[in-house]
Amino acid sequence: MTEQLVDPRAPRDLKAFIAGLPKAELHVHHVGSASPRIVSELAARHPDSKVPTDPEALVDYFTFTDFAHFIDVYLSVVDLIRTPEDVRLLTYEVARDLARQQVRYAELTITPFSSTRRGIDERAFMDAIEDARKAAEAEFGTVLRWCFDIPGEAGLEAAEETTRLATDDRLRPEGLVSFGLGGPEVGVERPQFKPYFDRAIAAGLHSVPHAGETTGPQTVWDALTHLRAERIGHGTSSAQDPKLLAHLAEHRIPLEVCPTSNIATRAVRTLDEHPIKEFVRAGVLVTVNSDDPPMFGTTLENEYAVAARLLDLDERGVAELAKNAVEASFLDTAGRTRITGEIDTYTAQWLAR
Numbered sequence: 001m002t003e004q005l006v007d008p009r010a011p012r013d014l015k016a017f018i019a020g021l022p023k024a025e026l027h028v029h030h031v032g033s034a035s036p037r038i039v040s041e042l043a044a045r046h047p048d049s050k051v052p053t054d055p056e057a058l059v060d061y062f063t064f065t066d067f068a069h070f071i072d073v074y075l076s077v078v079d080l081i082r083t084p085e086d087v088r089l090l091t092y093e094v095a096r097d098l099a100r101q102q103v104r105y106a107e108l109t110i111t112p113f114s115s116t117r118r119g120i121d122e123r124a125f126m127d128a129i130e131d132a133r134k135a136a137e138a139e140f141g142t143v144l145r146w147c148f149d150i151p152g153e154a155g156l157e158a159a160e161e162t163t164r165l166a167t168d169d170r171l172r173p174e175g176l177v178s179f180g181l182g183g184p185e186v187g188v189e190r191p192q193f194k195p196y197f198d199r200a201i202a203a204g205l206h207s208v209p210h211a212g213e214t215t216g217p218q219t220v221w222d223a224l225t226h227l228r229a230e231r232i233g234h235g236t237s238s239a240q241d242p243k244l245l246a247h248l249a250e251h252r253i254p255l256e257v258c259p260t261s262n263i264a265t266r267a268v269r270t271l272d273e274h275p276i277k278e279f280v281r282a283g284v285l286v287t288v289n290s291d292d293p294p295m296f297g298t299t300l301e302n303e304y305a306v307a308a309r310l311l312d313l314d315e316r317g318v319a320e321l322a323k324n325a326v327e328a329s330f331l332d333t334a335g336r337t338r339i340t341g342e343i344d345t346y347t348a349q350w351l352a353r
């Protein structure tokens with residue numbers, strides 16, 4: 001007996017279809033996903049912080065003049081995460097928000113260096129995220145995996161520390177699947193991180209650096225050739241280099257596209273100018289993601305609606321985007337088959353209404 005996945009009361013519009021669609025998210029940041037309620041609760045615990053305690057004031061606080069301003073605000077929220085309990089609460093609540101959007105699987109990018117350097121014990125940090133991951137899977141049915149990323153602007157000290165935390169068998173968490181590189185790209189050349197990515201890949205982790213978000217296509221080429229990237233975070237500037245687009249398409253290297261993020265950080269001027277259409281036209285495997293949803297005033301559901309508008313998709317087209325994310329994920333074959341099957345069943349039931 002096939003389970004009824006579609007809410008018969010749901011209106012017959014694309015927004016309702018997206019709301020109920022089983023999804024996977026591959027590019028979403030741990031601290032960047034802290035909801036206004038969580039951020040204001042943490043800010044209230046730390047009165048010395050410049051982060052507003054009022055969720056309303058937070059909306060203005062999360063309005064950025066440029067990428068550097070975004071990073072400053074991001075780090076002010078990182079400063080609120082001071083105890084293992086803060087880490088556990090944040091992680092569990094992020095999982096709850098994902099589950100509410102029918103996210104069955106998410107690869108959450110965590111920057112452990114930023115927390116351990118602020119005094120959180122590394123063992124306690126790992127226990128906190130693993131506790132939350134197991135609780136989320138048991139209570140929400142949402143499977144979480146971790147990406148540990150290097151905050152590139154913090155340099156090779158951060159690279160060494162992140163690699164140690166990701167590869168030391170006494171520390172690396174069971175849920176860790178990938179290794180990334182985040183933060184500003186300008187002046188943070190990708191090739192210098194090759195030795196660290198080599199160690200992470202040798203330890204069985206998948207390489208997923210940000211690239212081409214605020215710099216040109218060469219950063220994406222560098223991520224592919226020096227860091228052996230299996231997916232690219234954003235890759236927005238790839239649209240400027242037809243050879244790069246052809247390479248990404250030919251080798252089926254997915255892009256983790258985050259449309260609203262690119263507007264909020266001023267990496268792209270307007271949504272109508274976003275290169276997602278060029279990516280699809282070139283045959284690139286496009287996945288849709290929210291990056292830092294509360295900071296960008298968006299949700300994963302909204303990112304699917306934005307992509308559907310820009311790509312002129314119907315339900316079947318949106319379902320394909322969801323299946324792209326499952327295909328591009330590092331979830332095991334059984335898990336990928338399960339979620340893809342759910343997407344197909346849900347879509348068939350929806351269209352049969």
Ligand SMILES: Nc1ncnc2c1ncn2[C@@H]1O[C@H](CCC(=O)c2cccc(C(=O)O)c2)[C@@H](O)[C@H]1O
Pocket residue numbers: 029032071074075078109110111113114115117149150151152153154182183184210213261291292
């Ligand atoms: N769209 C994004 N594009 C890029 N990154 C993004 C995006 N969203 C979120 N991030 C995260 O922002 C952090 C940036 C942290 C950073 O730059 C930094 C610099 C100097 C010192 C320290 C420190 O901790 O001491 C940190 C990264 O951890 C990254 O995961």
Ligand SMILES: [Zn+2]
Pocket residue numbers: 027029182210233291
């Ligand atoms: Zn990101």
